[in-house]
Amino acid sequence: MASTGSSFALPLNPVPNSSAVCTIELNGVCKSYGDFVAVDDLSLSIKPGTIYGLLGPNGAGKTSALRMMIGIIVPDSGSISLFGEPFGHAHMDRVGYLPEERGLYRKMKVLDHLAFLAQLKGLTAPEALTRAQRWCERFELSAWTGKKVEELSKGMQQKVQFIGAILHGPDLIIMDEPFSGLDPASTVALKDVLLELAKSGKTVLLSTHRMDQAERLCTSICLINHGRLVAEGDLNQIKAKHGCCNIQIKYDGDAHFLEETTLVQSFNDYGNYVEVRLAPGADAQEVLRLASAGARISKFELMEPSLEEIFIDAVSKPNA
Amino acid sequence: MRNMWLITKREYLERVRTRSFLVLTLLLPAIMTVAMLLPAKFATIGERAQHVVVVTSSPQFGETIRQRLLFTSTVTDDEDEAGPEASATRPKPDKQYIIDVDSNPTDAERAILREKVMSRAIDSYIWLTDDAIATGKVTWAGRDVAGFGARSRLSEKLNRILLYTRLSKNGFPADQADLMLKPIKIEAVGIEGGREAKDKTEAKFLQVLVMVMLLYMTVLLYGISVMRSVLQEKSSRILEVLLSSATSTELMAGKLLGVGAVGLTQILVWTVMAGAVALPSLAMQAALSEFQIPPVVLAAFAVFFLMGYLLYSTIYAAIGAISTTEQEGQQLQLFVVIPLVLSVFMLLPVVKTPDASAVVWISMIPFFAPLLMYARIVVQTPPVWQIALSLFLLIATIAGILILCARIYRIGILVYGKRPTLPEILKWIKYAKA
Numbered sequence: 001m002a003s004t005g006s007s008f009a010l011p012l013n014p015v016p017n018s019s020a021v022c023t024i025e026l027n028g029v030c031k032s033y034g035d036f037v038a039v040d041d042l043s044l045s046i047k048p049g050t051i052y053g054l055l056g057p058n059g060a061g062k063t064s065a066l067r068m069m070i071g072i073i074v075p076d077s078g079s080i081s082l083f084g085e086p087f088g089h090a091h092m093d094r095v096g097y098l099p100e101e102r103g104l105y106r107k108m109k110v111l112d113h114l115a116f117l118a119q120l121k122g123l124t125a126p127e128a129l130t131r132a133q134r135w136c137e138r139f140e141l142s143a144w145t146g147k148k149v150e151e152l153s154k155g156m157q158q159k160v161q162f163i164g165a166i167l168h169g170p171d172l173i174i175m176d177e178p179f180s181g182l183d184p185a186s187t188v189a190l191k192d193v194l195l196e197l198a199k200s201g202k203t204v205l206l207s208t209h210r211m212d213q214a215e216r217l218c219t220s221i222c223l224i225n226h227g228r229l230v231a232e233g234d235l236n237q238i239k240a241k242h243g244c245c246n247i248q249i250k251y252d253g254d255a256h257f258l259e260e261t262t263l264v265q266s267f268n269d270y271g272n273y274v275e276v277r278l279a280p281g282a283d284a285q286e287v288l289r290l291a292s293a294g295a296r297i298s299k300f301e302l303m304e305p306s307l308e309e310i311f312i313d314a315v316s317k318p319n320a
Numbered sequence: 321m322r323n324m325w326l327i328t329k330r331e332y333l334e335r336v337r338t339r340s341f342l343v344l345t346l347l348l349p350a351i352m353t354v355a356m357l358l359p360a361k362f363a364t365i366g367e368r369a370q371h372v373v374v375v376t377s378s379p380q381f382g383e384t385i386r387q388r389l390l391f392t393s394t395v396t397d398d399e400d401e402a403g404p405e406a407s408a409t410r411p412k413p414d415k416q417y418i419i420d421v422d423s424n425p426t427d428a429e430r431a432i433l434r435e436k437v438m439s440r441a442i443d444s445y446i447w448l449t450d451d452a453i454a455t456g457k458v459t460w461a462g463r464d465v466a467g468f469g470a471r472s473r474l475s476e477k478l479n480r481i482l483l484y485t486r487l488s489k490n491g492f493p494a495d496q497a498d499l500m501l502k503p504i505k506i507e508a509v510g511i512e513g514g515r516e517a518k519d520k521t522e523a524k525f526l527q528v529l530v531m532v533m534l535l536y537m538t539v540l541l542y543g544i545s546v547m548r549s550v551l552q553e554k555s556s557r558i559l560e561v562l563l564s565s566a567t568s569t570e571l572m573a574g575k576l577l578g579v580g581a582v583g584l585t586q587i588l589v590w591t592v593m594a595g596a597v598a599l600p601s602l603a604m605q606a607a608l609s610e611f612q613i614p615p616v617v618l619a620a621f622a623v624f625f626l627m628g629y630l631l632y633s634t635i636y637a638a639i640g641a642i643s644t645t646e647q648e649g650q651q652l653q654l655f656v657v658i659p660l661v662l663s664v665f666m667l668l669p670v671v672k673t674p675d676a677s678a679v680v681w682i683s684m685i686p687f688f689a690p691l692l693m694y695a696r697i698v699v700q701t702p703p704v705w706q707i708a709l710s711l712f713l714l715i716a717t718i719a720g721i722l723i724l725c726a727r728i729y730r731i732g733i734l735v736y737g738k739r740p741t742l743p744e745i746l747k748w749i750k751y752a753k754a
Contacts, residue, residue, distance in 0.1 A: 070564045072730065089567060097564035103557030107334060119326050120565035164561065 021084035023048050023172050023203035024069060029078035031064055031227075038064040040227040041078070046205060046220070048171070051198045053218035053235075054207040055307065061227035062207040063100055066176055069205075070097050083171070093122045096170035100177045100207075102161050106150040110141065113149060114164055121168035128167065135163040139189060155183055162190060166197065173197060174205045179213060191217060211307040223311050230314045235307075242310045246303040247276045247284055254294030263287050273299065323566040324574040331549065331578025336585065345586050349593050370470075371418045372462075373433060373445040375425050381485075382421030385448060388481040389419055425449040437463055446478070453482060476503075528671065528695045531621060532664060534587070535628050535690060542583035542629070543636035543656060547649050549575060550640030550729065559729075568730040572722055576633050583629070620697040620707075627714045628690025632656050634718055638725035659687035667695055674699045684710045686717035 022045040031039040039061045046052045054062050067073045069080060071089060080087040083094065104113055111132050118128035136145050139159045144152055149160065158181055166173055173194075179187050194204050194217065208214050214221060221238065223230040231238050250273040258267050258274065263286055265279040278284060288300055305313075335341055374389070376382035422429065425447070433445045444462020452458050458478060460471075480501050487497040553559050553575075562571055635656050643649040666688065670679050674696045683692035683702075689710045696702050 067560075072560065072563045092565055095564065097561065099557070099560040099564075101557040101560060103559070103561065105330075105334070105558060106556065107338075108330075116326065116330055117561065117565070120323055120562070122322075161561070 022046055022081075023083060024205070025081045026065070026069070027079045027081075029065070029068060029075045029080060031061075031068060031073065031075050037227050039068070039075070039224075042224065042227070042229055043078075044222045044229070044232050046203055048203050049198055049201045050219045051194060051204045051206065051217055053214035053221040054205060054224070055211055055214050055221055055311070056209065056224040056230075058209055060209075060224045062209075062224065063176055064227075065224070066097075066099075066174055066205075066207055069174060070095060093168065094171045096121075096165040096168065096173045098162060098165040098173075098175040098178055100180075102158055104149045104157060104161060104164075106148065108149055109146055110136070110149060110152070110160055111145040114160065114167055117164040118167040121170070123168050131167050132163065135167060138193075139163060139186075154181060155186060158182060159186060159190075162193075166193070170202070172203045172205065174207075176207045177209070178206060179208070179210070211311060215307045221307070223307075223314065225311075225315050230311065238310065239304050242305050242313065246305060246309070247278065247287060248299065248301045248303055249274050249276060249287075249291060249297065250299035251291060251295040251297050253296055256294055257287065257290040260287075260290060263290065275303075324570045324577070327562075327566065327571060327574025328578040328581065331575055332581050335545075335579065335582045341582070341586070345589050349590055353597075369416055369418045370444065371420070371442045373420045373422050373436075373442050374448055375422045375429070375433070375445055376448050377423065377425055377450040379421060379423040382423050382448075384485070385481060386419045386421050388484070389417060389477055434461070437461070448478075453485075458482075524698050525671070527617060527621070527698045528667065528691075531625065531694055532667070532691060535625060535632075536660065538583050538587065538629055539632040539656065539660065542579055543633045544653075545582075546576060546579045546633045547636040547640035547643075548646065549579060550637050551643060551646060551649060554640075554644070563730065568726040569723060572637060572726040572729060576630065576637060576722070580629060580633055616701060617698050620694055623711070624690045624694040624697075627711070627718070631686060631690065631714060631718050631721075632660070634721045634725065638721060638728065641725050641729040660691075663688040663691040666692060670695050671699050674702070680706060684713060686710075686714045689714050 025045040027043050029039055029042045030037075042061075042065060054065065056062050064073065068075050069082075070092065071087065082088075082091040085091070108116070111129065114132035114136075115125060115128040118131065119125060123131070133142075133145065136142050139162075141156060141159060141163075144156060149157060152160065162175075162178065165175065175194075178190060178194075182190060194206075198204050198219075206214065206218065215235070218235055220232075220234050222232040255274075258264055258276065261279065263279055263282040265277045265282075267277065268275045276287065278287070284302055288297070291297055291300075372389075374382055374385050376385060420442070422433070422445075430447070433442070436442045437444060440463075444460060447459040447461070460474060480503075484497050484501055487500070488494055492500075553562075559571075566574075636653075639649050639652040639655065643652060666682060669676075670683065670692050673679055679692075679696070680702070682688055683696055684706070693702075693707065693710045697707065
């Protein structure tokens with residue numbers, strides 16, 4: 001059953017509603033392969049209309065977590081619910097999945113392939129074909145719809161696969177490293193579509209190890225490391241919790257202020273500017289005063305901690 | 321179910337639309353035709369008429385012998401089937417011989433004849449002088465007289481001719497002598513269902529043989545293609561996308577049916593082609609009517625062929641699921657070939673004693689049933705419960721392997737690299753229990 005009413009043209013009125021049931025909820029999910037623990041007691045919940053980032057370094061258990069969400073593997077313990085109901089294969093028609101390992105039938109024609117994928121998700125053949133055609137137009141693949149997949153470049157194949165994941169108008173879109181291997185223009189096109197989808201009330205779950213990408217796109221995140229949850233929730237809240245403790249300073253002159261250990265915990269000189277990490281409890285204004293006493297300041301900027309820093313910070317804590 | 325059909329359709333169309341399918345479908349019958357016609361052609365090339373010289377004491381007797389040799393039939397000859405009237409009304413000269421008469425029974429002539437044989441002017445001569453007949457020692461001398469069939473045929477003919485001449489010399493009327501000497505053919509008759517029936521051993525053997533050939537060919541051709549397609553799907557990594565839409569059992573079943581249907585299509589095309597070529601020929605029709613296949617056997621053929629095909633394809637699919645490369649898969653093919661070869665080995669005892677208890681139980685084993693149970697049905701229809709039980713076991717085995725293999729398949733995609741060990745496979749099956 002395809003989600004009814006989800007047409008190609010995405011309505012732009014924001015639907016999200018804080019009281020709505022979570023699109024997906026994981027509760028104490030564990031998965032191990034033999035002795036290796038891939039996912040350890042993972043809990044998270046994703047609300048409709050959000051772009052949610054599942055972040056972590058390589059081998060953190062992201063892909064295992066995603067595979068459990070679409071039922072390719074079954075958790076050893078814990079529960080997964082989709083659209084407010086316990087996980088079931090019947091939900092799969094409302095989910096679109098782009099795996100990290102891309103793969104298409106090489107000998108199939110692009111349009112036929114897309115139609116096949118959409119039909120598996122419950123669309124009728126004519127409906128699948130018209131939608132495939134329109135999405136191909138949007139991703140500038142119109143000239144290639146009659147070609148075999150193997151004749152396409154890798155980037156184009158990836159666009160085809162992306163279309164395959166969203167063609168049936170899923171309510172939940174799960175993408176494993178969606179941007180890897182795309183050129184800048186395609187990255188923008190793909191990002192725009194994801195934003196549109198989220199605005200129209202769909203839920204987008206991205207898994208990536210590129211924290212900077214997630215930082216720009218996601219409203220909520222889940223950081224995992226070695227299969228364990230490090231931080232989860234609204235991105236702004238997570239950032240606020242970790243406080244604002246970095247300053248970027250561009251100066252000319254005396255650099256003695258950097259050695260004031262009561263104020264500066266550490267600093268990183270990038271040549272054009274230094275990035276200063278404040279000591280706990282230090283006031284940024286104190287640093288500015290001290291610095292301006294001996295040097296000409298051309299730039300002084302309080303910086304939000306990057307996700308990367310939050311992650312490194314969290315992971316390096318002994319109890320994390 | 322819908323997903324399974326979508327996958328079946330895709331698999332089917334992808335294969336049928338390829339050029340190689342078209343080429344194989346059209347080319348194989350051509351190759352087969354050539355392969356079948358050529359040996360026959362060669363056989364007839366080698367089989368030219370034998371040039372025989374009959375040496376007698378008198379030209380009249382020589383001529384009589386010549387006529388008799390050309391027009392006397394033997395038991396093994398087909399003309400006898402048409403009845404004495406037929407051969408009387410339209411006598412056909414024996415095409416195997418060109419016979420000359422020589423009424424100069426001297427040693428010098430014999431030496432000349434020997435020379436002629438050596439120089440290949442003639443093939444052989446028969447020393448049939450009155451003396452020779454009186455002593456009962458007739459010589460047939462030639463370059464190539466060792467052929468058993470040819471010798472027994474010629475000696476049978478000569479014996480009859482000489483008996484005839486003896487009888488007529490002793491005043492027996494010619495027609496009575498002929499009648500007395502008419503060979504008697506012994507017809508083997510089997511008793512089936514309380515009635516005498518013409519023995520159809522040959523026809524039955526052929527029915528079983530066709531099954532063996534067809535099963536072998538399709539299993540090896542299309543089973544491998546199932547295996548290859550499973551492997552391809554694993555290496556193309558599309559599996560993960562499909563698994564987010566369909567269950568692995570749906571995928572597996574769809575693939576089997578799709579590839580299976582391709583094989584059946586091809587066989588159907590070939591059957592139609594063979595029928596179109598063979599049916600108009602009268603000879604073939606006569607052969608068919610002799611082989612009259614009962615409808616039960618025809619139905620059993622269809623059912624057991626399909627089951628066997630499905631079973632072995634499923635095993636191939638399982639092999640594909642646990643292998644990572646085609647070479648590995650080919651090594652594991654043993655699991656398909658061994659049961660097939662074993663059932664061919666057991667075919668003879670089964671046909672000989674179709675109701676021995678060991679045979680009954682062996683023919684129930686799903687891996688042997690397609691060939692052996694079918695062979696039993698052909699030879700002597702077993703009780704219905706036995707057929708039903710063997711079919712049930714077959715279907716259960718196919719379903720069981722399919723489900724196991726779908727599990728292996730699902731977990732197998734997560735593991736690339738070396739082939740899993742048996743304990744690992746068992747673990748996968750456990751992991752994939754849902």
